[in-house]
Amino acid sequence: MAEIRFDNRVAIVTGAGGGLGRSHALLLASRGAKVVVNDLGGSVDGRASGGHTAADKVADEIKAAGGEAVANYDGVDSAEGAERIVKSAKDAFGKVDIVINNAGILRDVSFMKMTEEDWDKVLRVHLYGSMYVTKAAFPILRESSYGRLVFTTSAAGLYGNFGQANYSAAKLGIVGIAKTLAQEGAKYNIKSNVIAPVAKSRMTETILPPNLLEKLKPELVSPLVAYLSSESCQETGQIYAVGGGYVSRVAIVEGMGANFDPAGVLTPEQIVERWAEISDLSKARPMSSAMEAAAAAMKGAMG
Numbered sequence: 001m002a003e004i005r006f007d008n009r010v011a012i013v014t015g016a017g018g019g020l021g022r023s024h025a026l027l028l029a030s031r032g033a034k035v036v037v038n039d040l041g042g043s044v045d046g047r048a049s050g051g052h053t054a055a056d057k058v059a060d061e062i063k064a065a066g067g068e069a070v071a072n073y074d075g076v077d078s079a080e081g082a083e084r085i086v087k088s089a090k091d092a093f094g095k096v097d098i099v100i101n102n103a104g105i106l107r108d109v110s111f112m113k114m115t116e117e118d119w120d121k122v123l124r125v126h127l128y129g130s131m132y133v134t135k136a137a138f139p140i141l142r143e144s145s146y147g148r149l150v151f152t153t154s155a156a157g158l159y160g161n162f163g164q165a166n167y168s169a170a171k172l173g174i175v176g177i178a179k180t181l182a183q184e185g186a187k188y189n190i191k192s193n194v195i196a197p198v199a200k201s202r203m204t205e206t207i208l209p210p211n212l213l214e215k216l217k218p219e220l221v222s223p224l225v226a227y228l229s230s231e232s233c234q235e236t237g238q239i240y241a242v243g244g245g246y247v248s249r250v251a252i253v254e255g256m257g258a259n260f261d262p263a264g265v266l267t268p269e270q271i272v273e274r275w276a277e278i279s280d281l282s283k284a285r286p287m288s289s290a291m292e293a294a295a296a297a298m299k300g301a302m303g
């Protein structure tokens, strides 16, 4: 097949000063993309600010390899910061084609001990950050009738994880934005997809065992991000699990359910009686929109 390239394409990669973002930025740049390497260089919990070094290092690495990049040090977690990130792309390269929402922090703590600040900060960086940066870029994408959005969720968001109520809420919220923008972007050739990665990074090096970490190179995640960022990608509104050489579509599915007479009286006991049918996912299917899900439910109800 033809090589996937990004010549004349401009990509913003948030949180690209290390870990997965760095790997995404390097891969896109190596294939011709002009890249805004955004990172405020903070600590994993977002408490300490780190300065310019992280973003500068990755931008320099790209330039040393013959690619084009600019560093940007703004936080994704404010509308003003996001606007400056998008302005960096416009000032340096004249446009934006690709937005990879990757920046993130962790404030892991059990729900009982989680403070409102832990909750807010994680939502601000992941959920609001993804929204702010995408919102600042969206008019440019619409105007050019081209855009590729890649959002970053997590297994913690899709399935839940002990000590990560804030993070899982933010990460599943991101799926919601991505799926809705797939619909709002459809007529402008804006594709919007989500990855749920697993990779070695400072976020995981204290959580996962060393022998496993060695198999989880960020470079095993970025090729999927590159494909989803490319012109050849026609998928939209999808979620993919990726890491350690594994790549798989993930879907939210709905079973065939049980239908009761909508004109009759429905009791809790009737629901319990048909619990097996209600729980059965053997014929479950993904839905491409809330409208499709509503239509399927109505069709069932109408017999």
Ligand code: NAI
Pocket (backbone or CB within 6 Å): 014, 015, 016, 017, 018, 019, 020, 021, 038, 039, 040, 041, 042, 043, 044, 046, 054, 074, 075, 076, 077, 101, 102, 103, 104, 105, 125, 129, 152, 153, 154, 155, 196, 197, 198, 199, 200, 201, 202, 203, 204
């Ligand atoms: P990382 O900590 O190496 O990278 C995150 C980067 O985001 C850091 O360089 C950090 O400075 C930057 N950042 C933090 N707050 C920022 C802000 N307000 N504005 C701009 N940049 C900011 O961690 P990693 O693992 O590379 O994470 C990348 C993304 O992947 C995150 O969204 C994370 O939640 C997600 N993820 C990672 C997994 C893994 O196994 N590594 C698993 C599931 C999701």
